[in-house]
Amino acid sequence: MKRKIQYKAIALIRVSTEMQATTNDSIDGQEKSILKWAEEKGFEIEKFYHEPGNSAFRGKRTILEQIKNDINEGAVCPNAMVVYSYSRFTRRASNTASFKSFLTDREIPLISVTEPMPNDEDTAFISQTVIDMVNELQSRNNSKVVQDRLNDTAEKGYFTGGVVPYGYSSVPVTIPGSLIEKKQLIINKEEAEIVRKIFDLSEQGLNGKPLGVFEIAKHLNSMDITNRGSRWTKNKISDILNKTIYYGERVWGNKRISRSESNPPITIKVPAIITKEQFNLVKKGLDARRPLTNTNIAINTLSKGLRSNTLLVGLLKCELCGSNLRLMNGKKKHTKDGNSIRYQYYRCPNRTDKGCQCPNIRRDHLDAIIKESVVLNVLNTDVISEVVVEIKDQINNLIKGNENRLLNLNKKKAQLKSQINNLYDKVADGVFEMDEVLKENLDNKKVALEEVGFSIQQIQMRSKIPLKKFGPNQINAFVKASKKVLAGSNEDITKQLLLKIVDKILVSKKKVTVFGSNFKLAEIVSKTKMGTSLEVPTFVSIWR
Structure with missing residues (x-):
């Protein structure tokens, strides 16, 4: 029976899955039911709010903020807010508690057209609470069932859905012994x-x-x-x-x-x-190449120098104060033919401010000296052959001694992972808030985890250097390719080669000392591929 319009109401229509959002049955069905209820109860639906394709159990509810703004600004003046069912409104009462309080403070009742409440206020409150609890429990159970099915799909090696990762295609396959189809990545x-x-x-x-x-x-x-x-x-x-x-x-x-x-x-x-x-x-x-974490914690103070195009910046250190030497421009000097020239120098940054006695060294002179030193003392077949023999024994000893170290590092890795996961769990459970202090704590643990992982990787890589595959031909190929790089004009490639061979170069008042690693040298030689072009040697890539 049609009643005379006495009240105004706003209505929320929402669906929780893409399937429901794209089929008209759910949206149209809710709207028809609400309009029928309004006609019977004497209400005019002032405005419909639509919230398609979002989960009622979790997710940000921007539509609720829009409703609050409309009410506060007078865009709508409802005597009630209507939903098809309380489960369509939310399946987690705690998520919408503040919105319900907002409605209550303005004496706007929340009405479900399919779940009428008793007239008695206390009884209605109890009934509403019970319905909310049942809806939340049902949603949790549904979520667990879906999660278990997806876990089973993943454990069996099938694709669980979503955007197919770049580089792969998703193809249908039939599960052996059944007619059920799943997806696999190829x-x-x-x-x-x-x-x-x-x-x-x-x-x-x-x-x-x-x-x-x-x-x-x-x-x-x-x-x-x-x-x-x-x-x-x-x-x-x-x-x-x-x-x-x-x-x-x-x-x-x-x-x-x-x-x-x-x-x-x-x-x-x-x-x-x-x-x-x-x-x-x-x-x-x-x-x-990432000098700072998200909270501006320095994690790689050397990366800027190592990325520099200047040949020795990032490798040169002052032996007197420990600072990294930088490049500076000298004063112009006039030549005998009337022209002017300006040389560049490697300079300790503490020379002026803190009185460091490290000398300024002309860039072109030191670059040439280091290249020549590497050619004479490193890029020599006899030297490399001796290094290989020496490292064979060292690797055998390392493999024995590294078992305990690897065990301890793996334990530390597991502890850090557990600590990170525990912090995430506490944030998810509402025990902790993700403030700046917690973010910094998480970043520190992530950096520590990366360092432990790198240490494990280094031990494993050193234990796997294929020294037995070395031969005179491979060593000769490495020497030939490296000398060609040092004699060339491409400073980028030359620097990459030096970074593979040299750990650091210490500069003092009267001498320059080059430090390297036999392991690094052996590893580079092992990566030299035979029969390839020597224009850009395959071992020249990145400092490792």
């Missing part, structure tokens, strides 16, 4: 080539010097290579370079709100596009 050959190019550019660049994420994106865009029809951005490049899926391990579930021990992330084996070794080397390069 390598997309065209995209995989671009992924390999991205990692190669990050590791070796175009001429031996690594490119940053911005430069990689710029290079790909200039070559008209698209990201599935879109331009490349530095964020997308960074995303690819940090995903373990590309060496064959897709981690699913690491962004869950609940990160309990009973629901850990799942690693799914997928076809690899690159090697894990290249991934780790690229990651180390990314970390080395």
Whole structure:
């Protein structure tokens, strides 16, 4: 029976999944039911608010803020707010408690057209609370069922859905012994080539010097290579370079709100596009080029010098005060033919301010001396052969001694991971707030975790240097390629070579001392590929 309009109401129509949002039944069905209820109760629906495709159990509810603003500004003046059902409004009462208080303070009742409440206020309050609890419990159970199914899908190696990672395609497969179809990831050959190019550019660049994420994106865009029809951005490049899926391990579930021990992330084996070794080397390069954490904690004070185009900046240290030497321009000097010339010098920054006695050294002189020293004392087949013999015994001893160290490092790694996960759990449970202090604490633990991982990687790599594969031909190829680099004019490649061989160069009043590592030297020689062009040696990539 149609009643005379006596009141005004606003109505919220919402669906919680994409399927419901894109099918008219749910939206139209709710609207028809609300309009029918309004006609029977004598209400005019002043405005419909639509909230499609968002979960009622979690997620930001911007529509509620819009309703509050409209009421406060007088855009709507409702006597009630109407929903199809309380479960359509929310499945977690705590998420909307403040909004309900807002309505109560303004004497605007929240009405469900399918769940009428008793007239008695106290009884209605109890009924509403019970309904909210049942809805929340149902949602939690539904979430757990879905989560268990997705976990089962992931554990069996199938694709769990979502955006297909770049470099892969999703194909349907039938589960053996059933008619059920699942999805699996296979390598997309065209995209995989671009992924390999991205990692190669990050590791070796175009001429031996690594490119940053911005430069990689710029290079790909200039070559008209698209990201599935879109331009490349530095964020997308960074995303690819940090995903373990590309060496064959897709981690699913690491962004869950609940990160309990009973629901850990799942690693799914997928076809690899690159090697894990290249991934780790690229990651180390990314970390080395990142001077600060998100909270401006210095994590790599040397990276700026090492990235400098100047040959020895980043390697030169003052033996007297420990500072890194910098490049400076000297005063102009007039030559006999009437022209002027300005030399550049390597200079200790504490020479003027703190009275350090480290001398200024002309750049061209010191560059030439270091190159000559490396050629005479390092790039010598006899020297390298002796290094290889010496390292064979050292590696055997290291393998024995490193077992305990690896055990301790792995324990520390597990502890740091557990501490990080516990902090995330406490934030998710509302025990801690993600303030600046907690962010800094998390950043420090992440940096410590990266350092431990790097130490583990270094031990493992040193234990796997293929010394037995060395031979005179490989050593000769390395020496020939390296001498060609040092004799050339490409300072970028020359610096990359020096960074592979030299650890540091100490400068004092009367001498310059070059320090290197036999292990680093042996590792570089082991990476020299036979029968390849020596224009840009394969071992010239990034400081490691």
